[in-house]
Amino acid sequence: MSDSHLELTGVDIEFPTPKGPFQALDDINLKVDEGEFISLIGHSGCGKSTVLNIVAGLHQATRGGVLLDGREVDQPGPERAVVFQNHSLLPWLTVYQNVELAVKKVFKGRMSRAEMRDWINHNLALVHMDHAAHKRPDEISGGMKQRVGIARALAMQPKVLLMDEPFGALDALTRAHLQDSLMEIQADLGNTVIMITHDVDEAVLLSDRIVMMTNGPAATVGEILPIDLPRPRDRLALADDPAYNHYRHEVLTFLYEKQKKVEEIAGSSAETATSQTKASGKAKERVA
């Protein structure tokens, strides 16, 4: 038994495809401490979402497994809350009701009605969405939806907060604003966070460690870069900080030199597969 908070050991996953099994991940090993902020970075289609989904319990590893506080993860659960890439709010519920659905499920029997109401409002206030509590998702902007998604996840008081490119679809200003809010909230609450990102600055700014993944298929952890910058971090001050730029450079080197995409080889098949999943993801967004 290990004493780490969250531990991935020898995680492999194979997806059945018409052309035989497709091995997406190969021997992923990672230990995460309580309260740590981890970023997963890697080229599109390498398997970041798959790693996150395995931790969430939405996918099952073919070999190896995930331990959370010494217990094996074998199904999804609210102690591993997920902030989905496209917010995934229920469009027929108001902002308040979306959070309420989660709170009711998690705190049923533990909180009175009034306590639940306060808790929901508290979490909406954390992401500065209390003013729009009674709007529906189609009445608020993309950034606001993403904030509600974060509030919903935080309201579950998860042991681990899993975020799949939470700010990917946002414009730069909104994104910077939400990154700052996230840093504040995490400093307050001390959540353990695993966040997928494509954005090198975002990874360096927010993380305690950056996990860089090799290209798929059979992707694995390439390097792990500890970010030893003092908190609270200020994006303006860091812009000229040599240490910050050094970390940025490390990540960029990994992505664009060591893991430069080799389109001719296996990369191309993975690429088409990803573009398909991306496209179907878009289609779903439109449906939703």
Added chain:
Amino acid sequence: MNPNLSLKTPRAVAPFVKLARGESPRAQLDVLFRTVGLPIIGLLVFLMLWSGVAAKIDTSLGQFPGPAQVWNQAEALYVEHVTERDKAAAFYERQEERIAERLANDPDYEPRIHDYPGKPTFFDQIVTSLITVLSGFVIASILAIPLGIVIGLSSNLYSAVNPLVQIFKPVSPLAWLPLVTIVVSAVYVTDDPMFEKSFLTSMITVVLCSLWPTMINTAVGVNSISSDLLNVSKVLRLGWLTHVVKIVLPSSIPMIFTGLRLSLGIAWMVLIAAEMLAQSPGLGKFVWDEFQNGSSDSLARIMVAVLVIGLIGFFLDRGMLALQRAVSWDKTATLR
């Protein structure tokens, strides 16, 4: 609060209101022309074509009726209805008088009230048909929606049931009818029938034919819920019932209504055919009786029935649409 409040004025009235307010008269007249003018022009052209063509068709029962004759017959049917009602009222009045008289002479007399023996009018038939179609449709929906949800939730069940549904769906009501008639007479034997057998036969036939579109569309709607929302439900570990009520039902509402509207349309068509074939009371029987009757007015009276059947079908669909608007969470969707 709601900035869209002004949108609530009915679409056909809005241009008048805006015109009265003096909002860009040119554009409003344009809208008026499209929403009111064009439909009226269409109707006029249709009436002209109809009377033109009708004048050229000679049948064994005389000339095919044009709009004017049909209108006359519509009025005649109304007059018949009113006189029949008066006669019925008079009949019951006389009966009561007679009973009162006999009771005065003989206190032990147990009165028996006789029903008015007159035959149902056109309007009675409309009411019968409406009651039958709505009962059949409601029963079909009560069966089809839960079944559709259960089938849609399990892809195994879907594979098992789908072939059956595909086979039963295209079956004509006229094929079901003899079976239903015979089964109803065999199974429904009571001394004190709550429902007429003819009513049950028509209604069950309607159920059998209008079940499928709702069921299939519900199943497809349930089956195509976005996997993101399913993941939300999984992460929250929602129970089965909460999952169905909070996630599955709302997200398949649009498809359920598509199915319901198809079903109601089919139910109405099926009912008329079933009533004609089975001679059960209703608009179908009215048409059949007029056809058998073969008087010089029959064609015009059948035309009245045809138009009324069409109008009722239209209003039934509008009713479902209104219901969908009321129930749907997606107020931005354009429903037509």
